[in-house]
Each structure stands twice: as structure tokens, then as C-alpha cells.
Amino acid sequence: MIVVPCYNEQAALPITAEKLLSLINDLLLRELINAESGIVLVDDGSKDNTWNVIRDLNSKHDAIVGVKLSRNCGHQNALLAGLQTAYPISDCCISIDADLQDDIFVIEEMVNKFSEEGCEIVYGVRKERNSDSWFKRTTALGFYKVMRWLGVNSVYNHADFRLMGHRALEELMNYRERNLFLRGIVPLIGFKSDNVYYNRSQRIAGESKYPLGKMFNFAVDGITSFSVKPVRMVFSLGLFFVLIAFFILVYVIVTLCLGKAVSGWASLILSLWFIGGCVLIGLGVVGEYIGKIYIEVKDRPRYVVEQILGLSQNDDQHEK
Ligand code: UDP
Numbered sequence: 001m002i003v004v005p006c007y008n009e010q011a012a013l014p015i016t017a018e019k020l021l022s023l024i025n026d027l028l029l030r031e032l033i034n035a036e037s038g039i040v041l042v043d044d045g046s047k048d049n050t051w052n053v054i055r056d057l058n059s060k061h062d063a064i065v066g067v068k069l070s071r072n073c074g075h076q077n078a079l080l081a082g083l084q085t086a087y088p089i090s091d092c093c094i095s096i097d098a099d100l101q102d103d104i105f106v107i108e109e110m111v112n113k114f115s116e117e118g119c120e121i122v123y124g125v126r127k128e129r130n131s132d133s134w135f136k137r138t139t140a141l142g143f144y145k146v147m148r149w150l151g152v153n154s155v156y157n158h159a160d161f162r163l164m165g166h167r168a169l170e171e172l173m174n175y176r177e178r179n180l181f182l183r184g185i186v187p188l189i190g191f192k193s194d195n196v197y198y199n200r201s202q203r204i205a206g207e208s209k210y211p212l213g214k215m216f217n218f219a220v221d222g223i224t225s226f227s228v229k230p231v232r233m234v235f236s237l238g239l240f241f242v243l244i245a246f247f248i249l250v251y252v253i254v255t256l257c258l259g260k261a262v263s264g265w266a267s268l269i270l271s272l273w274f275i276g277g278c279v280l281i282g283l284g285v286v287g288e289y290i291g292k293i294y295i296e297v298k299d300r301p302r303y304v305v306e307q308i309l310g311l312s313q314n315d316d317q318h319e320k
């Protein structure tokens with residue numbers, strides 16, 4: 001099953017579906033996949049005509065399953081909703097974005113690695129990022145570097161284009177966290193895995209659904225969901241400050257004993273502001289984690305499925 005999260009993708013979807021369907025047909029003819037293979041399109045609470053497009057596609061093609069989320073839950077949750085729908089009925093699932101920036105022709109290589117080499121997880125890795133803007137390239141690179149430095153093991157230049165076998169997906173469903181960052185979680189599952197390489201192209205239609213704000217949130221989520229290093233850094237910084245304060249104390253005592261006048265207030269005010277700022281930063285970091293705990297403790301459902309089209313054993317409305 002190919003899983004595609006879609007948010008306001010009415011322009012890209014018809015082209016995407018057609019390309020994926022012809023790919024599936026081709027693989028079917030060459031008996032690389034079985035006849036039950038299909039596409040799960042997840043409508044992530046789109047505001048445009050996406051759901052109508054999906055309904056149309058579903059009525060025309062048996063291979064297309066539509067999942068409608070009751071509101072916009074974000075890329076990662078939409079993807080998870082699709083995987084959760086698809087994995088009980090499939091040997092493996094491939095996730096890909098609706099804009100086909102990822103090369104669908106490496107899917108064959110992914111399937112081969114799964115069926116012949118026994119890989120449970122196959123990551124699609126970009127060779128270069130020429131199609132992205134300079135800004136996106138540098139921010140993404142910085143993000144991977146920071147992640148690596150913080151000890152989060154994610155695959156470099158891999159977006160959410162990957163194949164996961166049934167076994168790996170079963171394990172993925174045991175990760176119950178709300179702050180979902182699949183790129184960090186999937187490597188934690190383990191099993192035999194491999195990479196396939198491809199060139200990323202331009203979006204086929206529509207515009208990016210990841211504006212700067214969303215990208216920033218995504219990065220912060222990725223870091224704080226997997227690493228407690230920021231908290232430790234604040235702690236070390238605190239120790240360092242105490243040490244400096246101790247030296248200043250020694251200095252003050254020495255100058256007092258020597259009877260020299262205390263110099264102006266500027267340095268005092270400056271350090272006051274500086275330390276105040278640091279305390280606030282520290283509070284912010286701690287707050288981030290407490291916020292996470294708060295969200296996890298509530299154990300809310302990550303998404304609500306409103307409707308599923310084209311899946312045989314479904315009851316129309318259920319919650320996960
Ligand atoms: N997406 C989604 N929900 C959102 C934002 C994005 O399901 O809230 C989907 C979107 O439809 C696309 C994928 O996530 O299939 C990646 O988005 P996009 O291509 O806009 O991101 P970019 O490639 O620009 O990083």
C-alpha cells in the first residue's frame with residue numbers, strides 16, 4: 001500500500017494518483033507486487049476540494065482508499081493515520097508526499113530490497129537538494145546537524161519517503177507518543193534497513209504546505225521529543241555562572257581589602273540583565289519539556305477519522 005498524506009492538494013492529487021496508479025499497474029504486470037496493492041489517500045482536514053477529488057478517484061479506481069480526518073492534524077499524524085489504516089491489510093507500506101517531489105521510480109528498488117533482501121525499513125534519501133530554495137537547504141542542513149549533535153539518530157536527507165514492512169509497522173504502532181516525529185522514531189524500531197537514493201524535483205502543483213512557522217515547530221518538536229540535552233546544557237550553564245560569580249566575589253573582596261573604590265553601576269546593570277535573560281531561557285527550555293509531559297499525560301487521540309472509503313472491512317466512522 002502506498003500512503004499519501006494530503007493537505008490542500010487538489011491541484012496535485014489527480015496527477016499524483018494517475019502516476020502512482022500506473023506505477024502500481026506496471027509493478028503488478030511484472031509480478032513484483034500482489035493484486036491487493038493500492039493507494040491510501042489521507043485528507044488531512046483540507047480546506048479546498050481535496051476530499052471531493054479523493055472521493056472521485058475512489059469511485060473510479062478500486063485500488064484507491066480514502067481516509068478523511070475530521071480536521072487538520074498535521075503531516076505526521078495524517079501519515080500515521082494512513083499507515084494505521086493500511087498496515088493490517090498489507091505486507092509493506094510506502095509513504096510519499098502528495099506533491100511527488102520524491103522520485104516514484106525508486107519505489108521498485110524499495111520493494112526489491114524488501115522482498116529480496118529482507119529489509120523491513122527502506123529509507124528514501126535525497127542525493128542533492130537543488131530543487132529546494134537556498135534558505136530551505138541551509139535550514140534543513142543546520143537542523144540535521146543539530147539533531148545529530150544532540151544525539152538523535154535520524155537518517156540524513158531523508159524525508160518521509162520510506163518503505164516499512166508489516167512487522168516494523170506493527171512495532172511503530174506501539175510508540176504511543178503524541179508529539180510525533182516519525183523520522184526520529186523509525187530508526188529506533190531497528191530491524192534490517194537500507195537506503196535508496198534519488199533526486200528530489202520540484203513540486204508538481206500547488207505550493208508548499210510547510211511555511212517557515214510550521215518548519216520551525218517541526219524542528220523544535222523533533223529536538224525536544226528525543227533529546228534532554230537542552231535541559232542539561234542549561235544546567236551546565238548555571239554551574240558556569242556560579243563559578244564566574246565566585247571569581248567576582250573573590251575580586252570584590254580583594255579590591256575592598258585594598259581600599260579601592262567600586263566602579264560604576266553599568267557593569268552591574270549589564271550582568272543583571274544578562275543573568276535575567278539566561279534564567280528566562282532556562283525557564284523556556286524547562287517549560288518546553290513540561291508542556292510535552294502535559295500533552296503526553298492527557299493521552300488524547302492523535303487524530304479522528306471521519307470517514308474511510310474503499311476499504312472492505314471498515315465501519316464508516318470510528319476513532320483511533
Ligand atoms: N501535509 C499534511 N498536513 C499538513 C501539511 C502538509 O498532510 O498540515 C502534507 C502535504 O499535503 C504533502 C506533505 O505533507 O503531501 C508534505 O508537504 P509539502 O510538500 O508541502 O512540504 P515540503 O515538501 O515543502 O517540505
Ligand code: MG
Nearest residue numbers: 097099101203
Ligand atoms: Mg513537498
